[in-house]
């Protein structure tokens with residue numbers, strides 16, 4: 534800020550895609566082929582997600598926000614329902630609740646892992662609570678066992694927003710096959726990218742059927758699901774007001790190719806996290822996220838928390854100083870309840 538050359542010659546964004554020649558070749562192959570959407574590349578991508586997450590069902594969709602929206606719809610969330618959501622996350626984790634006309638209720642985070650606190654979730658349960666949306670902050674897995682216990686006790690659907698956590702393993706296995714429904718994002722800042730893209734996984738065949746339906750206009754040609762007698766091959770029914778949340782085969786081909794490289798991405802990210810943890814450990818003015826089992830995590834974000842009181846400066850100063858050094862930091866995140874669409878939402882944490 535006071536002159537001199539910046540620490541990095543070019544702007545280091547907080548996240549960047551890693552696209553290899555093999556990824557490009559996979560996309561070009563689709564462009565030369567017969568199907569730009571609804572073709573074999575989408576099936577291949579979904580198969581690669583099932584393989585990586587151990588989930589029985591995977592539906593690839595247009596983006597991670599669409600994935601969250603249909604997860605909520607599949608869980609039957611609607612007006613009058615409350616859904617408990619992590620308060621420190623990207624807005625999409627809670628926006629999906631508003632899309633369904635339901636009320637998000639924000640739970641506090643754990644001061645060490647920065648993931649949603651199961652004790653806080655428990656405090657927020659009411660007779661209107663229908664589901665929990667737990668976010669694996671930075672890719673560090675939420676406390677699956679504790680959240681599962683609360684969901685089972687009160688009959689709630691456990692939705693995991695794993696936009697940060699493809700490749701992470703939790704207590705019950707790979708993220709994607711632990712919660713009732715898990716959602717992923719493949720935005721270019723995330724570990725695996727399709728440009729824009731997302732996925733929803735589940736082990737439950739009924740939820741999988743509803744997820745498929747809501748992602749594809751609510752229309753089915755599956756005789757088993759129809760309300761009226763089957764009229765033959767031309768016949769279809771619209772069972773729900775669904776959406777067009779499909780991913781294209783162009784994007785899915787990139788995704789399938791990227792998923793093959795996930796082990797390589799995970800390894801590299803673990804190396805970087807270990808390096809940062811080592812380097813920052815001796816600096817009392819900053820603290821970082823604690824991960825109980827880093828060897829099982831594929832990290833998306835590396836977030837530093839500054840002790841601004843000790844530093845004697847504001848957030849703006851730190852941000853401007855790092856940007857002047859070409860370090861493309863961002864704030865992850867403003868608490869969701871402070872954003873304008875949540876002004877009407879009651880939250881005790883502000884009392």
Ligand SMILES: *Cc1c(COP(=O)(O)O)cnc(C)c1O
Pocket residue numbers: 596597598599622623625626668694696697718719720729730731
């Ligand atoms: C990125 C992200 C999303 C949304 O994903 P898009 O693919 O950008 O729609 C949802 N939740 C969290 C926590 C995210 O970081």
